[in-house]
Amino acid sequence: KQEVTQIPAALSVPEGENLVLNCSFTDSAIYNLQWFRQDPGKGLTSLLLIQSSQREQTSGRLNASLDKSSGRSTLYIAASQPGDSATYLCAASTDSWGKLQFGAGTQVVVTP
Amino acid sequence: EPEVTQTPSHQVTQMGQEVILRCVPISNHLYFYWYRQILGQKVEFLVSFYNNEISEKSEIFDDQFSVERPDGSNFTLKIRSTKLEDSAMYFCASSDWTEADTQYFGPGTRLTVL
Numbered sequence: 001k002q003e004v005t006q007i008p009a010a011l012s013v014p015e016g017e018n019l020v021l022n023c024s025f026t027d028s029a030i031y032n033l034q035w036f037r038q039d040p041g042k043g044l045t046s047l048l049l050i051q052s053s054q055r056e057q058t059s060g061r062l063n064a065s066l067d068k069s070s071g072r073s074t075l076y077i078a079a080s081q082p083g084d085s086a087t088y089l090c091a092a093s094t095d096s097w098g099k100l101q102f103g104a105g106t107q108v109v110v111t112p
Numbered sequence: 113e114p115e116v117t118q119t120p121s122h123q124v125t126q127m128g129q130e131v132i133l134r135c136v137p138i139s140n141h142l143y144f145y146w147y148r149q150i151l152g153q154k155v156e157f158l159v160s161f162y163n164n165e166i167s168e169k170s171e172i173f174d175d176q177f178s179v180e181r182p183d184g185s186n187f188t189l190k191i192r193s194t195k196l197e198d199s200a201m202y203f204c205a206s207s208d209w210t211e212a213d214t215q216y217f218g219p220g221t222r223l224t225v226l
Contacts, residue, residue: 031213032213034214034215036217042219042220043203043217043218043219043220044155044203044205044217045217046216046217049213049214051213089155091155093213095168097143097160097167097168098145098207098215099145099157099160099168099170100145100147100157100215101157102155102156103154104153104154
């Protein structure tokens with residue numbers, strides 16, 4: 001069974017610093033991996049999706065990498081802003097039907 | 113921008129009652145999902161739905177739960193005889209399988225069982 005872990009559970013950085021968020025998974029036979037943002041009491045906003053054949057994806061200040069052999073994905077957020085404060089979730093899909101297995105998330109606070 | 117919508121945003125019910133949570137997926141999407149998140153816990157997969165049938169379901173999705181696409185736009189989750197432990201945020205998601213399998217989530221329905 002796929003297990004997804006995110007460490008640390010919480011992170012606080014000053015504005016302008018780069019953020020590095022880690023995600024690890026136990027089964028390297030993933031179909032894809034998706035990163036989400038969740039604001040308190042809100043739904044999940046998709047940030048990036050990396051297919052199993054890809055090594056990284058970029059969108060604006062966000063870059064996500066995928067290393068299947070080591071069972072890791074990393075989300076980089078450049079030049080963090082207070083508006084980036086949220087919980088970031090990673091989720092791995094191990095089949096074509098799309099079932100996502102989520103990590104517990106990393107709660108990020110960016111201080112002005 | 114198209115989005116997934118869910119109603120109601122908050123549902124309070126008595127234990128043993130039936131509830132129906134409603135979702136309107138993005139219009140051209142073909143794959144639909146329900147997830148739930150108990151307070152302080154991970155988001156958990158419940159069920160996926162394609163071509164008017166369940167394609168995959170989790171151990172959580174027992175006979176108490178059912179899903180339906182009653183028309184061309186709505187996708188519902190029915191919970192029969194609710195239990196206290198069903199209290200959670202329920203998220204609907206959809207994907208079109210052409211946009212790199214990205215799943216788009218709705219804002220959720222907070223279900224409180226008393």
